Amino acid sequence: MATVKGREPDLGKRRRRETEHAAQHQMFLRGRPYEVIRAARGALGELWSDKAGLFGVGVLVLLVLTAVFAPLLAPHDPAAQSLQNRLKPPFWAAEGSLEYPLGADGLGRDVLSRMIYGSRVSLLVGASVVLIAGTFGTLMGLIAGYRGGRTDSIIMRVVDTQVAFPGLLLVLIILAAIGPSMTTIIVVLAINGWMVYARITRGVVLSVKETPYVEAAEIVGCPSKRVVLRHILPNLTSPLLTLAVLEFARIILAEAALSFLGVGIQPPQVSWGLMVAQGRDYLFNGWWIITWPGLAIAFTVLGINLFASWLRVAADPQEREKRFARTATEMRQGSVT
């Protein structure tokens, strides 16, 4: 290997830096579950080398900041109409102006401001649904897996039935029956999404339940609540974390589609999907009205997906083990030859 000579001193420095970082994290993470310490320690250092993951984290951070500071960032009131500015193109076009950087929609509302406020809805709906569906699904999976027997078969039968009929159609009819609002969307999407968590949780519980340490905990007389929460649940950190992030992306797409169809977020509230729906009438003379919110959805979902694939490796002790072994072998080979 050509780089051996230059690599040796650098390696020592890197290792020292790594130990220092590790010590700092140790302080910061004291008392947290083992997986989290482990994941965070190596993962943060590794994020820099995973450019796609870095991009994902960047998008997410930007999104959260935008949503939190929306009133400070938005140049206009997202609902303020201005008829003389209707259908104003983005600033670089001849008739455009910097007052409406990304143009104005058919009612003369600022597209950029509406996009900034729209991020709030996406994040709020996504986070709430993931939280509700994730908690309920995990709980059901824990019960099914740990109890077994009839409880298990009833829960899993419900899961199977619901999984077999996916898609928007069932959501649509429920929304049509109850009437759309932000709360309804969150509840309906949660009802439609808890099964995946239950399935994964149950699978992990079934495999962990037979391990010696769980049996030992049961033999020494741990109450089952403690066995489930302290001994079994930590095994689920990595798969559930990854799943939750992926589901977050799916929910954002679903909310956008529902709002686009008119059964999601209702005006005067702002949502990216709704913005695209409102821009449908201006395809011929206002391409920007649908383009920007669509791009916002696409980049958000892309960022979250990339973040999830980084997280999958970073938060899984086994995956990290593998990666560590690989680098270790490479290093050893590098220094020998």
Place this chain on the structure above:
Amino acid sequence: MGRFVVRRIGQGLLVVVGVTIMVFIFTRMVGDPAKTMLPLSASPEERAAFRHELGLDQPLAQQFADYIGDLASGDFGTSVWQRRPAIEAVLDALPNTLQLVLLAIAIAVLFGVPLGVLAALRPGGALDRTAVVLSLAGLSIPQFWLGLLLIIAFSVTLNALPTAGMGTPAHLILPTLTLAFPALGRIAMIVRSSMIDELNQQYVKTAKAKGMPRARVVGIHALRNASIPALTLTGWELIRALAGYSVVVETVFAWPGIGFLADQALNNQDLILLQAIVFVVAVMVVVINVVIDVLYRAVDPRIKLV
């Protein structure tokens, strides 16, 4: 085999029943059809008459029994909006949806599988990276937006294709592409990853070692084993296209299928029509699941259908 199909259809019926019960719970117990389906200006007498006509003034148990009885005898009620039996409206629109969905999934498989195989032959190569980017795009781009962008590009700017409706083959192009794109990416990715696994197996090395042509090793030996996950995903894509994506895509292109019908029923507060659509789609989902299970057996004789 016969017994297997019967059993799977039995399990499928459970799905249909489950969906029906869910629809009943949400339309009758959580929501109030007399409120959603009548205009705001309706008088209390009109509402009462409407309730009586639909049997909503009966006890819930009685309502449920009537509901199941009606469905079992093929009576889905009369569409309030179209003023004809709901099932008729659904069955009229169904062929259009099937045409669109089947064509889109066929395109996704025809292009996705070769793309996945070629990407797996050289992981990290230019083609592989193209495939990964393409599938990530398919995963992230909202379908309704993709459809509108295609309309802007091909109908508004280039003036080459019609924006909406059906009739000529040209009408099919944009909706099919929109529906196929995300599925294509996902199929390519799953074929890619399972092909990479298969190509590292011993039997592939053996086949190569004894001098079998590469095309045969890859295209027949490895691909056949890699096609089980791809088959599962294709069935899943078909189901999702029917039970969800078609609503969005057909609405964007005003394609007169059941998805567009569902959107219009939604705008007209026609719960009865929506119920009929959900029921018909549920039955088709069950059929697709059984067909996929039987196909497993055809692809991999090791799988026993019991």
